[in-house]
Structures are given as C-alpha cells and as structure tokens.
Amino acid sequence: MYSAEYFISKLNMKPHPEGGYFTEVYRSGYKITDDSFPCDFEGERALFSTIYFLLKSDQLSMFHQLKFDEVWFYHYGSPVHLHTIDDQGCYALHKLGPDIESGERPQVLVPGKTIFAARPKDKGGFSLVGNLVSPEFDFRDFVLYKTDEVCAKFPHLCNVVKSITEDGVS
Numbered sequence: 001m002y003s004a005e006y007f008i009s010k011l012n013m014k015p016h017p018e019g020g021y022f023t024e025v026y027r028s029g030y031k032i033t034d035d036s037f038p039c040d041f042e043g044e045r046a047l048f049s050t051i052y053f054l055l056k057s058d059q060l061s062m063f064h065q066l067k068f069d070e071v072w073f074y075h076y077g078s079p080v081h082l083h084t085i086d087d088q089g090c091y092a093l094h095k096l097g098p099d100i101e102s103g104e105r106p107q108v109l110v111p112g113k114t115i116f117a118a119r120p121k122d123k124g125g126f127s128l129v130g131n132l133v134s135p136e137f138d139f140r141d142f143v144l145y146k147t148d149e150v151c152a153k154f155p156h157l158c159n160v161v162k163s164i165t166e167d168g169v170s
Contacts, residue, residue: 002076003126004054004056004077004126007052007054007076007126007128008021008054011023011052011054013052013054016053016061017144018061018062018064018144019055019059019060019061019062020053020054020055020056020059020061021053021054021055022051022052022053022054023051023052024049024050024051025050025051025052025130026049026050027046027048027049027050027136028046028047028048028049028136029046030046030047031044031045031046031047032044032045032046032047032135033045041067041135041138041140041141042138042140045135045136045138046135046136047134047135047136048132048133048134048135048136049132049133049136049137050130050131050132050133051130051131051137052075052128052129052130053128053129053130053131054126054127054128054129055080055118055119055120055126055127055129056120056126057078057120057122057123057124057125057126059119059120060117060118060119060164060165061117061118061119062117062144062145062165063083063085063115063116063117063144063145063147063150063161063164063165064115064116064117064142064143064144064145065113065114065115065116065142065143065145066110066112066113066114066133066137066141066142067112067113067141068112068133068134068135068141069109069110069111069112069133069134070109070110070112070131070132070133070137071107071108071109071110071131071132072096072107072108072109072110072118072129072130072131073106073107073129073130073131073132074096074097074098074104074105074106074107074127074129075128075129075130076127076128077120077125077126077127077128078097078120078121078122078125078126078127079095079096079097079098079099079104079120079121079122079127080095080096080097080118080119080120080121080127080129081093081094081095081096081118081119081120081121082094082095082096082108082110082116082117082118083116083117083118083119083160083164084110084114084115084116085114085115085116085150085154085157086111086114087113087114089154089156089157091154091157091160094108094110095121096108096118096127096129097121115145115150115153117164117165119164147161147162147165147166
C-alpha cells in the first residue's frame with residue numbers, strides 16, 4: 001500500500017495554488033495558435049499537457065475555472081468527487097473512481113468554462129489522478145474563486161458551495 005508522501009516524493013510533486021500537489025508529466029511538442037483554434041488565447045500553445053495531481057483527504061481543489069476542456073483520470077487511492085457548475089448555473093456531482101457499479105467512472109470530462117472543485121471521497125486517505133488539458137494548461141486561462149465569489153455568481157447554489165468548501169462535505 002502506497003502513501004500520499006510516497007507519490008509526492010517519487011513523482012517530485014509540488015503544491016498547487018488550487019490545493020493539493022502536482023507535477024507536469026507531458027507537454028505536447030505540437031503547437032497551435034489562437035488563429036487555428038475556435039477559442040481565443042494568448043500566444044502559441046502546445047496541443048495539450050498532462051499532470052499528476054494528488055489530494056490528501058483533508059484537501060480541496062478549490063473552485064476554479066479553466067478556459068478549455070480538462071479530462072480527469074483516476075489512478076490510485078480514494079475516488080474523487082468533482083463538483084461542477086456550468087455557465088447556466090446547473091450543479092452536478094461527478095464521481096471519479098474505479099467502482100462503476102456505484103456510479104464512479106475512471107475518467108471524467110470537465111468542459112471548458114465550467115467552475116469546479118474536487119475532493120477525495122474517503123476520509124483518511126488520498127487520491128492520485130491525472131489531468132489532460134487541451135490546448136495546454138496555462139495560468140493565463142485559470143481563474144481561482146473564493147467561496148463568496150461562487151456564491152455571488154450562483155446564489156441558488158450557495159448552501160451547496162459552502163458545504164463543499166467549508167464543511168468538507170463531498
């Protein structure tokens with residue numbers, strides 16, 4: 001049985017601004033420009049990038065938003081609950097994990113411009129996942145939200161948002 005510290009050390013992971021730990025795995029050598037892509041972005045980008053991402057059971061990947069699609073892949077440990085809010089204000093819970101019979105899926109797509117947070121399902125453990133973003137992840141396409149900002153944007157979801165961010169309920 002592996003520990004969170006094992007993966008953090010062996011994969012050379014660093015703290016991520018949204019919570020948890022990460023390390024970049026791959027950045028495509030193929031480049032695109034905003035002229036060749038349907039969404040605007042600054043400069044030239046790699047076609048995609050991937051990371052390992054680890055959350056300990058007491059950590060939250062805080063509500064944030066990416067401009068582009070992100071695919072989450074389950075690797076090891078506790079399943080992850082992904083909490084998403086689309087631009088229409090519709091909330092959904094996605095269960096990332098290996099137990100398909102209980103509604104989990106080994107990979108989950110978070111569409112671009114979706115506001116979302118993630119937390120390990122189980123207390124006392126950790127979750128190791130992979131993420132792929134296309135075009136590549138760039139902090140210029142990343143918005144980190146405080147709980148109050150998400151509540152102001154979606155007042156009808158404020159109780160749900162607070163239960164995820166403050167109470168640690170997932």
